[in-house]
Amino acid sequence: MRDLLPHRGDYDLRPRTLGADLVAGLTVGVVALPLALAFGVSSGVGPAAGLVTAVVAGVIAAVAGGSQFQVSGPTGAMAVVLAPVVAAHGLTSVALVTLMAGVIVLAAGLLRLGRVVTYIPWPVVEGFTLGIAAIIFLQQVPAALGQEASFGENTLVTAARAMADAAGSPVDGAMAWSVAVAGVVVVLMLVLPRLHAAIPASLVAVVLATMLAEATAAPVARIGALPDHLPAPTLPDVGTAALTDLLGAAAAIAALAAIESLLSARVAASMAPGGSVYDPDRELVGQGLASVASGLFGGMPATGAIARTAVNVRSGARTRMAAVVHALVILAVIYLATGPVGRIPLAALAGVLMVTAFRMIGAGTVRAVLLSTRSDAVTFAVTAVVTVALDLVEAVRIGLVVAAFFALRRVARASTVRREPLPGVAHEGDEHVALFRLDGAMFFGAADRILTEVTEASVRDDVVVVVLRLSQLGMVDATGARTLAELVTTLEQRGITVLVKGVQPQHHRLMATVGALDRLRDERHLFDTLESAVDHARSHVSRAAAGTDVPQIDGRRRAPRRPDGPCPTGQFCL
Incomplete structure (x- = not known):
């Protein structure tokens, strides 16, 4: 005092x-x-x-x-x-x-x-x-x-x-x-x-x-x-x-x-x-x-x-x-x-x-x-x-x-999600890997829009692996972290493997608390560098094309698309 x-x-x-x-x-x-x-x-x-x-x-x-x-x-x-x-x-x-x-x-x-x-x-x-x-x-x-x-x-x-x-x-x-x-x-x-x-x-x-x-x-x-003195x-x-x-x-x-x-x-x-x-x-x-x-x-x-x-x-x-x-x-x-x-x-x-x-x-x-x-x-x-x-x-x-x-609207508009090209030399099957970079703030004013954009782009473009690049996020609130958890769950349920790169230390505890990181298929799907995340994504695509890494979806297998014939009965094709 x-x-x-x-x-x-x-x-x-x-x-x-x-x-x-x-x-x-x-x-x-x-x-x-x-x-x-x-x-x-x-x-x-x-x-x-x-x-x-x-x-x-x-x-x-x-x-x-x-x-x-x-x-x-x-x-x-x-x-x-x-x-x-x-x-x-x-x-x-x-x-x-x-x-x-x-x-x-x-x-x-x-x-x-x-x-x-x-x-x-x-x-x-x-x-x-x-x-x-x-x-x-x-x-x-x-x-x-x-x-x-x-x-x-x-x-x-x-x-x-x-x-x-x-x-x-x-x-x-x-x-x-x-x-x-x-x-x-x-x-x-x-x-x-x-x-x-x-x-x-x-x-x-x-x-x-x-x-x-x-x-x-x-x-x-x-x-x-007026009084001529201060009152008591x-x-x-x-x-x-x-x-x-x-x-x-x-x-x-x-x-x-x-x-x-x-x-x-x-x-x-x-x-x-x-x-x-x-x-x-x-x-x-x-x-x-x-x-x-x-x-x-x-x-x-x-x-x-x-x-x-x-x-x-x-x-x-x-x-x-x-x-x-x-x-x-x-x-x-x-x-x-x-x-x-x-x-x-x-x-x-x-x-x-x-x-x-x-x-x-x-x-x-x-x-x-x-x-x-x-x-x-x-x-x-x-x-x-x-x-x-x-x-x-x-x-x-x-x-x-x-x-x-107005401030929230400006922040929401500045919060964007962009699909970026994969770094390095192009590999066969890169079109089945989607690298999304999240910028700005993942908060309640922008979370639902980002969820919708990533999900629709992944399904529309026949994606096998999604890499979420989070290192550019300046702020994440509880709603944003929960929405990331929903995004991972939604994509995994559709047979799309999700990899997360660059979770900042100040965001890690919140994401772990709301379960965003637990929704990943494997704890090894959390990466510190973009190169290691992309290499792992390409390996997933290669194994999926060879039929050795095909996830289960609603009890049915997702197999590679074959150019010489229809998709086998009971399977999803790439």
Whole structure:
């Protein structure tokens, strides 16, 4: 367990390194503040929960996690998946479901399941991201139009209803000002980075929009009162009924937290100057502990945040101390500036999230996926559509199924059986020897086709001996090995001798277990070299032609074909 725990080597307290971490942490904290508020609001839990999560989970995930650069807190994806839970079970369920999800993620880390994320294909990840971005954008439409947002319904339906209501009602002050505030934030967030990359565009945009709304006494909805301190940790009410009702939601939240956190950590490692490493199992342990602590303090489930992590790396972070500083910056806001923060218009936060949603979608990445292969494009599109139409966990599950289907089809098509000419100088009777080379994988997706092709070719071409060349098989599963056993049995029952050449050591045990090698007529029919297998096959043909090696088939002898007369009664002729 020692490698899953924090240690002294996680930090570098030399003045130069510590100074770089302080600057990076301050930068990320300024960027994260409006996002924490916005994601808290969009999840239905409230802005205070967003701030608490950014502080508590941000510190614990930074200290206990497996990445040097990961910044954790509330995220758009978590807000999307948490909103239906709040709608269905109420605000009181958030603390318990957060604790349960944290325990599940913690257990996954202790069980060393961190590498599982590497099995998620790129098109699924990108389709998932596109779907989340679309949901985040659609969630902000009611607030940008000055209307009450409803949680728990499909976001596409909610956005369409909000636009229809806005179009069918007269334009009042609240609607006009909400659109104006959201528009100002969007424009500033798009323009300010062009003036100077170091400007915290989201924070500046929110501050200016708030000042505008305050100066004009605009009739727009505000965040409202916020606590000026962290709440004391409390254990939520735990009952058997509540645990049962929330288990499915907790599992979905835990899956999302694990996937998003590990993907973010992997991105951070690739962005770090000179490259970096991260421990996926320790990262899950850290994220699990972070969510557990967040639930105790009244927060929401936390994950690694790709956007804030990227800002952290680009700002020059050296160690995990930068993520700790980011959380302390937000903690200072809670104790010193909750009054001004409570006056921020909700429409301003909606504008921040709309721009954030667009930035989650890389046009180049989408183009690359769509132009890669047809199967990857279909996987990407299906995942994105299901994310918007159903829910996030179903989207990942269905995306994986679609990707697996296309992958299996590609592997099956690459698994081939070819009849090859016999090596060396031609001998009389070589036409009665069939050498089949199996390439690729002998697995359930290709086994039946290979069985049919070999059997039909052997019977059609009047073959006496079949040599199966297996040295080029890269993979054999239980179905493939069992099918090889059926192939040997089928051919031997038809009077065709089967020789096997080149069983690889990693396949030998499986074939012996399912009985593929026991079906051979003689244990000497298993060869290591092609030359010895072909020589033995030719000797079988010679003895069969001479009538000294004629197998029994259904009680009748198989004899050579005679050109000068009919086949003798009761015999099969070659």
